[in-house]
Amino acid sequence: IFDVVVSPGWTPVWSMQDAPWPESVPMDWTVLAPAWDSEPEALRHVMPLLPSRPQAGAGAVRRERRQRAATRRAMDCAKKSEDSACMTVTPSPNSAVGQAYCAELSAQLEAGGEARDAALAAIRGRVVDFSFDALACRVVQLAISVASRSVAAPLVEELRGHIPACIESPAANYVIQKIIEVMPLSAVQFVSEELEGMGAETARHRYGCRVLCRLLEHHAGDAGSQGATARLITEVLDHAVPLCFHAFGHHVVECGIEHGSVEQQHDIALALQENILRACKHRSGTYVLQKALLFCPPRDQQAIAGAILSYPGNLAVLARNNFGASVVKTLLQMPQDALGGTAQNIIDASSPHEDCKNVRRVFRALQSRC
Known part of the structure; x- marks a missing residue:
């Protein structure tokens, strides 16, 4: 509410073209004319400043509210971008x-x-x-x-x-x-020594996972069963299950599959079989699963493929899933003996008239393999 000084004979004029209706102004906003003893009684009344607009429906109110919220978010994002642009990282003196x-x-x-x-x-x-x-x-x-x-x-x-x-x-x-x-390994042992006891934590770190991957790529075969590097690798791969489903940790498990010992590959394969459905539908888990299907020993490849294809309906479910479809694609690239007779069993129990394009594609690929 605002008090407007009104002189006798003066009529307030509001240009609707020059000043559109502000969103924050209530619909029944009025301006009170002050009462003067010297003015006529007719001036002592509530004088409307703006003509009232039609009452908006509930849907229109919600749309306006969403538009205002979107505008505020856009302004906040723009301000944050400006603040980030103004922040320059300078090295320490x-x-x-x-x-x-x-x-x-x-x-x-x-x-x-x-x-x-x-x-x-x-x-x-x-x-x-x-x-x-x-x-x-x-x-x-x-x-x-x-x-x-x-x-x-x-x-x-x-x-x-x-x-x-x-x-x-x-x-x-x-x-x-x-x-x-x-x-050489002798010159980098101190790196592993300082990371012992922090293996899982390091594997989940955005930079630490890179260091562990380099250790597995270049020194997993040299580490043997003794020394700090061997102990660190064992410590990390003991946490293979949670790391399989971590955004950074899965890179370390993949390197363990590709460069680790046969025993380490087997342990990871067993862990995947125990969590096969979760791994098939998880973004990070599917990366580990595909690596295992390509680099694990043949007996472990067959065991993992058998776990995936143990139920005929699993393949159709996976083919419908964005992440599972990549696992199915890897399965179709495996040798025939790795799939065994499971592929034929799936064809016998499946329908070629599935409504999902991915499922139909998988069905045709399996038919061509058998």
Whole structure:
């Protein structure tokens, strides 16, 4: 409610064209004319400011409410985008090296000879700071790659005691991966030692899963049954079931299937068979399942395929599922002896007139296989 000063003989005019009806104004908004002792009694009344508009229906009110909410969300998103654009990440003064200096060191490392020796000398003693820098971490990776093992080993040792922090860093985790890729197992054992007891947690980390994948790819066969790396791999794969269904953990289990020992592959296959339906319909689980159908020993492949095809109706259910359809596609790529007589049993119990296109496609593919 607003008080408007009204003089005798003056009529308020509201231009509807210039000022449309505000959404926040109530429909019965009125303006009160003040009462003056000197003015006629006729001015002491409630004077409408705007003509009333028709009462909106419930559906129209809901639509307007949704439109206003959508507008507010769009404005909030725009504000967040502006705030993010204004935030620039700058390296810490303790570890910032500068783009020009990084380019100079990289050129010296690639040149070889005395230039490389000078660059390695400049890096020595600063590996930790360089590793946590978004630019200089690439210089450290290049240095470890081009230097001889005897020269690279002291550089690697500078990171001892910093592995958990490196796992958390979007820059330093790449340095750890490079160390695992190019250095022998004896030089990377300290990485596994510092991660022992944190295997499952590391596998579920967006950067930690990469480090564990590199360990499995490059040192699973060298680890044997002794040492910190073997213990860490065993610790991680003991949690295969929950990791199969994790957005980052499933990458580690897949590497375990592809590069692990026969015993480790068998253990993962057993875990999948116990959770076969869940794995067939889960985004991450289907990735692990497909890897197992391709890389596990033949007896485990047959066991997994048998678990999937144990009931004729399972295949039709999976073919209708977005994730299960990829598992069915992998099954159709397997050798005939891996499927055994199960495929023929499914054909006998299925209908070629299914309403789902994926199911009909699977049915035709099975017919061509038998």
